[in-house]
Every structure is written in structure tokens, then in C-alpha cells.
Amino acid sequence: MKNRGFPVKIIIAGGGTGGHVFPALAIAEELLRRDEGHQVLFIGTRRGLEAKIVPSRGFDLKVIDVVGLKGKGFLGSLGGLSRIPRSMGQSRSIIKEFKPDLVLGVGGYASGPAVMTAHFMGIRTAIAEQNAEPGFTNAVLGKFTNRIFVSFEDTRQWFPIMRVVYTGNPVRAGFFEARESRLKEKGIFTILVFGGSQGASAINRIMTEALPFLQDLKQAVGIIHQAGVKDVKSVAAAYETSGMNAEVHQFIDDMPSLFRTADLLVCRAGATSIAEITAAGKAAILIPYPYAAGNHQALNAGFLVRRGAAEMIEEKDCTGEILASRIRTLYGNRAKLQAMEEASKALGRPLAARTIVDHCLEMIGVI
Numbered sequence: 562m563k564n565r566g567f568p569v570k571i572i573i574a575g576g577g578t579g580g581h582v583f584p585a586l587a588i589a590e591e592l593l594r595r596d597e598g599h600q601v602l603f604i605g606t607r608r609g610l611e612a613k614i615v616p617s618r619g620f621d622l623k624v625i626d627v628v629g630l631k632g633k634g635f636l637g638s639l640g641g642l643s644r645i646p647r648s649m650g651q652s653r654s655i656i657k658e659f660k661p662d663l664v665l666g667v668g669g670y671a672s673g674p675a676v677m678t679a680h681f682m683g684i685r686t687a688i689a690e691q692n693a694e695p696g697f698t699n700a701v702l703g704k705f706t707n708r709i710f711v712s713f714e715d716t717r718q719w720f721p722i723m724r725v726v727y728t729g730n731p732v733r734a735g736f737f738e739a740r741e742s743r744l745k746e747k748g749i750f751t752i753l754v755f756g757g758s759q760g761a762s763a764i765n766r767i768m769t770e771a772l773p774f775l776q777d778l779k780q781a782v783g784i785i786h787q788a789g790v791k792d793v794k795s796v797a798a799a800y801e802t803s804g805m806n807a808e809v810h811q812f813i814d815d816m817p818s819l820f821r822t823a824d825l826l827v828c829r830a831g832a833t834s835i836a837e838i839t840a841a842g843k844a845a846i847l848i849p850y851p852y853a854a855g856n857h858q859a860l861n862a863g864f865l866v867r868r869g870a871a872e873m874i875e876e877k878d879c880t881g882e883i884l885a886s887r888i889r890t891l892y893g894n895r896a897k898l899q900a901m902e903e904a905s906k907a908l909g910r911p912l913a914a915r916t917i918v919d920h921c922l923e924m925i926g927v928i
Contacts, residue, residue, distance in 0.1 A: 570602070572655075572656065572679070575611075575666050575672030575675075577605075577611070577669035581611075582609070582611050582615070583732070584913075587914045588665070588731055591915055601620055602621050602661070603623070606626075606670055627645070627671055627673070648674040656684065663684065663924060673698045673702060685707050686706045688709055693712075693713045693863070694855055694857055694860045706724070708921075710920070711725055711726070711728065712913075715864060726916070726920055730835070730910070730913055731914035732913070739817050739821035739843075740840075740909075741821075744895050749782065751823050751825075752782060753785045753786075756787070762791065764827065767879050769881070773803070773881070774882050778892065779804055784807040789811065823843060824898070825844055825846070825892075826838060827848070828845060828846075829849060832861055842903070844891065845872075845901075847866075847873045848873075848875075859875065868904050869901060870905035872887060874887065
């Protein structure tokens with residue numbers, strides 16, 4: 562048994578998208594906040610977002626050769642299966658060299674080989690599942706890993722209940738600082754529109770198609786829109802033509818500040834976006850990405866909708882006129898909007914990263 566405060570070494574494996582990478586970084590940063598002597602090593606792939614983001618945050622990253630299996634067709638799956646022995650061998654070499662006390666999988670391709678290899682090597686393991694319904698990798702790993710951290714209460718049903726801990730999804734502290742409602746303030750009613758760091762072409766199109774139906778509100782409503790690199794020029798041109806009070810950005814780095822100024826969000830329903838929305842206690846109109854694996858964005862959105870924190874419009878049903886109608890209804894019903902904010906705020910988990918780190922340290926006998 563290690564003594565309290567004894568430096569520990571943890572591997573965090575996985576990535577691919579921001580939905581996996583940013584919660585992983587929040588966990589790593591919380592661990593180092595406890596003790597700068599703790600060590601964190603990331604395992605990922607060269608193709609995932611982690612290859613760029615993790616080193617830029619000052620963490621070491623080791624890469625393995627692994628690809629996804631689900632949705633790749635027969636030949637693609639066969640090729641992916643053929644890489645598993647190699648990726649597990651690479652994971653074993655990394656683990657033997659680093660000698661971690663625990664390996665935490667956060668979802669994504671690299672998570673499977675690293676966590677499975679650690680399990681076979683007798684090392685404590687845990688996984689973090691960001692979505693309402695687990696992805697393929699975590700569904701498999703959940704059968705034998707020691708602890709399972711979930712972001713939604715409803716996710717407990719997919720795993721052995723005695724090993725599940727409802728923690729919420731770790732997000733940057735700045736989102737919790739955006740919790741004050743602006744609905745009683747006079748001035749412009751601000752709508753924040755975004756579709757993830759790369760933008761979402763469908764949301765860009767639908768929102769610009771909604772502008773003609775919002776013309777009578779253009780003196781009262783302001784829009785901040787993250788359009789992504791592909792669509793930023795065309796989206797900006799549409800707002801200029803409409804005469805709406807709008808700011809259009811290719812990418813927004815300080816998203817917590819803009820959450821603070823927003824009265825209503827229009828966005829996708831990725832796990833990280835859901836965590837940020839509830840952290841900030843914001844009301845949202847969610848348009849889930851229809852091609853997400855296992856339709857998990859619709860499931861994520863449904864979790865908020867059932868609790869009165871958001872409204873959802875499936876992309877296939879969403880036109881500019883329908884979106885404008887929803888915006889108009891919420892703009893005109895501040896009591897409903899405020900109730901949505903309160904419901905959203907109640908779902909936020911400000912201690913998610915801290916709770917996950919507490920459990921990891923407890924698992925290896927540090928606390």
C-alpha cells in the first residue's frame with residue numbers, strides 16, 4: 562500500500578476526437594494539480610486529435626498502430642483485426658517501460674489495446690465513457706476493467722453495476738464560471754451557434770436558412786456563430802445579406818467566455834458539448850449528428866430533453882423555418898427558457914475530474 566501523497570504514474574489511453582481528448586486532459590491536469598510529482602503518459606495514434614493537442618499541453622504521447630473496427634466493412638474490419646496483435650505488443654512495450662500504477666482508457670481506437678494489455682499484465686485498469694450509450698471499445702473493456710466512470714446516470718445499465726461510478730464528464734473550469742443567467746438583463750438576446758471545433762455544415766446551412774424567418778427580431782437578437790474553416794466565408798456572407806447582428810468565427814478558442822454571454826445555444830450533441838452545456842447551465846436547441854456511431858448524439862440529447870434542459874430537432878426534420886420557430890418560441894417565453902437553464906445547471910458535474918482522480922488514487926492505494 563502506498564502512502565498518501567506518494568507520486569504515482571498513470572497512463573491515459575485513447576483519443577481520436579475532442580470528445581475523448583479534452584476530458585482526458587482535464588483528468589491529467591487534475592492529477593498534476595494534486596502533486597506535481599505524479600506522472601501521466603498518453604497512448605494514442607498519429608491520426609487522432611491527441612497527436613496535436615496532447616504535446617501542446619505539455620504531456621508525453623506514445624503512439625500505437627491501431628484502427629477502428631466498427632463500420633469499416635468486411636475488408637476494413639479484417640485489416641483492423643490484423644493490427645491488434647501488433648498494437649498490443651506496442652502497448653506492452655510502452656507499459657513495461659513506463660511501469661504505470663494504473664491505465665485509464667478514455668475511448669477511441671488506442672484505448673482498447675492499451676487497457677486490455679494492462680489487464681493481462683495484472684495492472685489496475687479503468688475506463689471513462691463519455692456518451693449515454695457506450696461505444697464499441699468501452700462496451701468490450703467494461704466486461705473486465707476494474708472501474709467504469711460514466712457521464713450519464715442512464716449509462717449504468719450497460720455495465721456491471723458494482724463497478725460503475727457516475728462522475729459526469731470532465732470539462733474546463735471556465736464553463737462552470739459561465740453559470741449566471743442573463744435572462745433578466747436588458748439588451749440583446751444572444752444565440753451561440755456551433756458544431757464542434759471543425760464546424761458543422763448542416764447546422765451552418767440550417768441556421769442561415771432560418772435568417773429570413775427571424776427578420777423581425779434582428780434588432781433584438783444577436784448571433785455568434787462558429788462556422789469552421791470550410792463554411793466561414795459563405796456563412797458570414799449570409800448574415801451580412803440578412804442584416805442580422807452577427808459575429809462569424811472560423812474557430813472560437815475561448816468558448817467559456819462566449820457561453821457566459823449566451824442566452825441560448827444551437828449546437829450538436831457530442832458528449833463534450835453536453836458536458837459543457839450543463840456545466841454552464843445553458844438552455845440549448847440540439848441538432849444531433851445523424852451519422853454518429855450507434856446514434857449516440859441523439860441518445861446524449863435525449864438525456865437532456867427528458868430532464869427539461871434542452872430541445873432536440875433531428876437533422877432530417879430540421880429546416881430553417883422550423884429552427885427559427887423554435888428560437889422564436891424560446892425568445893418569447895423567458896420562463897420556459899429559465900426553467901431549461903435550471904434543469905441544465907442541475908445536471909452539471911463540477912467535480913467530475915476530481916472524482917475520477919479520487920477513485921484512481923484509491924484504486925492504487927494512495928488515498
